[in-house]
Amino acid sequence: MIESFTPETWLIVTMFGVAILTGFIDSIAGGGGLVMMPALLAAGLPPHLAIGTNKLQSVFGTSTACWSYWRGGLVEIRRNLPLVGLVFFGSAIGAILIQQISAGVLAYIVPVFLIALAGYVIFSPRMTDNDAHERLSRKSYAPVAGTISLYDGFFGPGTGQFFTASLVGLRGQGLTRATANAKLFNATTNWAAVIVFTLGGKMVWLLGLAMAAGAMIGGFIGSRFAMRHGAKLIRPLMIVASLGLTGKILWDLLAA
Template structure:
């Protein structure tokens, strides 16, 4: 098998394909509803022994297919406004690609310290964010005012990524006045964009295990299809609790890792 299909310095064990594909079904389901699927997948990839840079890149492969499937489902349900958001889509693509190129210049040892800090900040943000419902509210920022926020989240997704969907969802509720279900749907438009940008950058850097990533992608797409339909049916009453549970679980796991 050519190195471009696996990696010159690391090759997955056969059992990883099945196990991580099954994990991807769950993460795709969670990510399509509340965001944060990477909070499960990234620790799973790192636990498999995959180096951090390869884990970040390979995670993007499964994530981009999952978020794209969720975005398509929400769009068919009439919840995604692609045309009005095109300028923001272009911005987050550029910022995500920039973040993905930058993270490849940082040593794996440094990443092991940076990653937990990002994750804990994310968990605190979601837990203490304002109440989220499906009721539309007065927007605090227009599309131009929201651009720096979207660009910053896009950069974060390229640089690291887990929880990006939660950041987009929470900011669209709090700053753009979207109801929670509509915010989750449009978050998938932005998240799919940032994921495609990151895949482009990591692929150029040779930081993707393609065989494993594409296998995981099949699971992520199936989970995202189920999850997005579930979210449209049940709305905010299921989205908000899932966001909180994912964040609390993340914080607990990080505290355990640091002090164990």
């Protein structure tokens, strides 16, 4: 029976498994897109279809993780509604832009972002579950959230890490709570991007929905792990994800 599987079936089964892994990583440390995107491109999808289909699977994973964190009492939806509206709009603008212009320049910028993020996670004493004094108010944080959401709609890998690190460093949130609220923003930016990419016809639905099922499984498991183990799990995984994914991007640049 296995021998009767078509190449398309094997692709769906393989990407379903990859999505479980990336959903798990994304729900805890972010950066799952930097595993999924090369996999989609290696499968032969054109860049815009790869980005759109990745958003489709990612939105289910981030939404599942957000729901799980909300059930755990860590997501502050009502207090963050203005920021939710802002990041939705920012991501939609970014998704429109990426369909008009090349994202090649971002391949040189993203490694710098991720290396800086990894250094911050490694050396900052603030990356714990203890809340600290906020450096920016929720209103003052809006430009930061808007910039991250624009990036997510335009390209996306590392967005969850950027939201988490900025909520810890600028809003003074403990790492687990910051991770939970980052999923609220990341799920919102993903939904905005999915709508725009769908309207633009940049989506492979059967593959994307199969991956979405895997991402939901990984997102649920990962969020439960994070709530159980807190910063002692999230911090090391963020470091490994940041350095590992940065190395992958740099390797691809050198090999190009």
